[in-house]
Amino acid sequence: MDSCLFCRIIGKEIPARVVYEDEALLAFEDIRPQAPVHILLIPKAHFSSLDGADDARQDVLGRLLLKARDLARERGLDRTGYRVVLNTGPDSGQEVFHIHFHLLGGRKMSWPPG
Ligand code: 5GP
Ligand code: ZN
Numbered sequence: 001m002d003s004c005l006f007c008r009i010i011g012k013e014i015p016a017r018v019v020y021e022d023e024a025l026l027a028f029e030d031i032r033p034q035a036p037v038h039i040l041l042i043p044k045a046h047f048s049s050l051d052g053a054d055d056a057r058q059d060v061l062g063r064l065l066l067k068a069r070d071l072a073r074e075r076g077l078d079r080t081g082y083r084v085v086l087n088t089g090p091d092s093g094q095e096v097f098h099i100h101f102h103l104l105g106g107r108k109m110s111w112p113p114g
Helices: 005-010 055-074
Strands: 018-021 025-029 037-043 082-085 101-105
Touching (some): 018 055, 025 055, 055 082, 055 101
Antiparallel strands (some): 018 025, 037 101, 082 101
């Protein structure tokens, strides 16, 4: 997906502050952080959203969530709490159509979300 922003970050065509990488996953700091910790976690294989995920994505979706847990623990967020967000489609505000989890923490958050 040449035109996909996050695929271009995976391909190192666009710089990002990478905090974790393996053969299947990439995690990097959000360019417009909404909390002291704001990390995006993406699969290296492109698919658009949770609604665009078929059942074969079960493994990578689980890996992304557990990596969010690990990155949260490394930053001490397991002690204070944190939020993992998966925006899906127009009403959610999804802007980048390469699936990504947001890991947000380091401040008190409100509920319901805006
Ligand atoms: P969405 O609204 O699609 O769930 O979230 C997209 C996120 O990607 C936003 O939080 C936005 O700040 C972030 N973002 C957009 N462009 C870039 C970029 O070029 N680099 C990084 N690191 N984050 C980006
Ligand atoms: Zn992509």
